[in-house]
Amino acid sequence: MIAATSWLIPSLLPKAMHIPDGFLSLTIAGLAWLLSIAALAYAITKTNRQLGEKQVPLMGVMAAFIFAAQMLNFPVAGGTSGHLIGAALAAILLGPWAGMLVMTSVVVVQALLFQDGGLIALGANILNMAVIASLVGYLVYAIMQRMLGGRAWVNLASAFAAAWLSVFVASLACAVQLGLSGSSPLQVALPAMGGIHALIGVGEGLITMGALAFITATRRDLVESRPAASQGGDL
Amino acid sequence: MRNKTWWIVGLVIALAVTLVSPLASPWPDGLERVAEDHGFMDAEAEPFYEIIPDYVLPGIPSESLATILAGVVGVLIVFGMALGAGYALRTRGPEGEAR
Numbered sequence: 048m049i050a051a052t053s054w055l056i057p058s059l060l061p062k063a064m065h066i067p068d069g070f071l072s073l074t075i076a077g078l079a080w081l082l083s084i085a086a087l088a089y090a091i092t093k094t095n096r097q098l099g100e101k102q103v104p105l106m107g108v109m110a111a112f113i114f115a116a117q118m119l120n121f122p123v124a125g126g127t128s129g130h131l132i133g134a135a136l137a138a139i140l141l142g143p144w145a146g147m148l149v150m151t152s153v154v155v156v157q158a159l160l161f162q163d164g165g166l167i168a169l170g171a172n173i174l175n176m177a178v179i180a181s182l183v184g185y186l187v188y189a190i191m192q193r194m195l196g197g198r199a200w201v202n203l204a205s206a207f208a209a210a211w212l213s214v215f216v217a218s219l220a221c222a223v224q225l226g227l228s229g230s231s232p233l234q235v236a237l238p239a240m241g242g243i244h245a246l247i248g249v250g251e252g253l254i255t256m257g258a259l260a261f262i263t264a265t266r267r268d269l270v271e272s273r274p275a276a277s278q279g280g281d282l
Numbered sequence: 283m284r285n286k287t288w289w290i291v292g293l294v295i296a297l298a299v300t301l302v303s304p305l306a307s308p309w310p311d312g313l314e315r316v317a318e319d320h321g322f323m324d325a326e327a328e329p330f331y332e333i334i335p336d337y338v339l340p341g342i343p344s345e346s347l348a349t350i351l352a353g354v355v356g357v358l359i360v361f362g363m364a365l366g367a368g369y370a371l372r373t374r375g376p377e378g379e380a381r
Contacts (some may be wrong), residue, residue, distance in 0.1 A: 064314045069327035095371045101285060103372050107365030108292030114360045115299035118337055118353050120307040127315040128307035145368065152363040156356060161337055162329040218312065230322040239320060243312040266288050 065157065065172045066221065068165030072228040079224065080170030086178040087151060093144035102141060105269055109137045110149045112258070117153065121250050129247025132176050132217065135184025135210040136255045140262065140269065143185035150177035171224050175217045184213035202263065202270075203256045210255035211248035218244030293361060300353030303337070304346035 071079070098106075113133030120128035133153070138146035154172050157163040164172045191205035222240035226233030263270050310318060317323040334340070334352050342348035 064311055066313065067326045068329070069325040070317070070322065091371065094367075096373065098368060098372045100372050100374065103365065103368035104285065104289035104292075106368035107361045108289050108296065110364035111293055111296035111357045111361040112299065114356045115296045115303070115353055118303040118306060118349075118356075119299065120309070120311060122307040122309055123312075125315075126309050128309040128311050130306075130311060145371075148367050148371075149364045152360050152367065156360050156363065160333050160359065161352070161356065162332050162335045163337070165327065166330055221313065225322075230325060231316070231320045235320055236316070239316045240312065243315055247312050265291075269288075 065154070065164030065176070066168040066224075068167045070165075070228065070230050071168050071171055071224055073167070075224050075228045076167045076171055079168075079174045083170045083173040083178055086147065087173070090144040090147040093142075094148060097142060098145050101269070102145065106141060106145060106149050109133075109140065109146075110152050113137065113149065114153050114156070116254065117157075123243070123246040123250065127243055127246075129244070129250055131251055131254050132180050132214055133255075134176060134180030134217075135188070135206070135213040135251070136258050138181040138185035138213075139188050139206060139209060139255075139259065143181045146185065147177050147181040150181055153177075171221070175220045175224075179220050180213040180217040183216045184209040187212050199263070203260060206255050206259045207252035210252040211245075214244050214248035214251045215241060218247075293357075296357050296361070297354060300350050300357060303353045304349045 113131065113136070116131040116133060118130070120130045123129050132150075134146060134150045137149045140146070141149065151173055154164065154176055155169065158166060158169045158172065188205045188209040191208060192201065195201040195205070218240040219237060222231075222236035223233065225231050225236045225240075230236070231239075259270070309315075314323070317326075329335070334355065337349055337352045337356075338345060339348040339351040339355065342351060
């Protein structure tokens, strides 16, 4: 009875959830922190060399939009919802390194201020949603651009694929962390996380395409000036 | 659109998105669904402290309004943080270039 009606009662609404503390072992959480810090240190160095003045406000706008959009859970299937990550969009527009910093600011504020994601698990949430999702999204987009050229439909198709795969791979990374932590066996966590996020990734793809189309229509120069993307990637 | 106009429009769009945040799906998200279905939801530890838990600003009677205001607070803070990071790390020149 409670399960059947709880969705009607606003105060019982479950909200978006990043990895809370308790799901990961201290070893895995610590390892994720180390990997995230290393990636962010590199991202800061690269951004310091690549970021143009014109892209500075875009970093703020991207972080603002991604934070807001992450609050908008959309239903997927079987009483499950999903929400945007936004890393592919940020990486396509800003390059993977500035995109990573934008995503990190979002995930850090969510943990520190909104208790969305644990403080010990924050390293893993940064690793999955900022580092891995940005790199995967950027690489997929850059590779498809190089193979298919920069026509308008290619841009949108690449954005969809980049967004979908960024979510899928990030969810697998989370599953591996859960598996290695002993929360859920890998043979359970991998298909469960991958399966549901294959659906959520479709939403990510559609939102990413829409946002990119809007930005292309209003400010083509921002899309074309993203760091080194037209050269197929400068990692 | 000029750069300044554009980023103001972008920020306004982000703020506008928070207005529909009370309409977000209440269903558990992907990770929560997996944790419930596979029996490790109970492992979730209490947060060390709470400031704006569950994206509901405390002390506001209307939960919808509290959610929107929580969104506005978050949007403005991450906007400032990312803008600050970009400002601190930018290279001179509109396109960015290797120094």
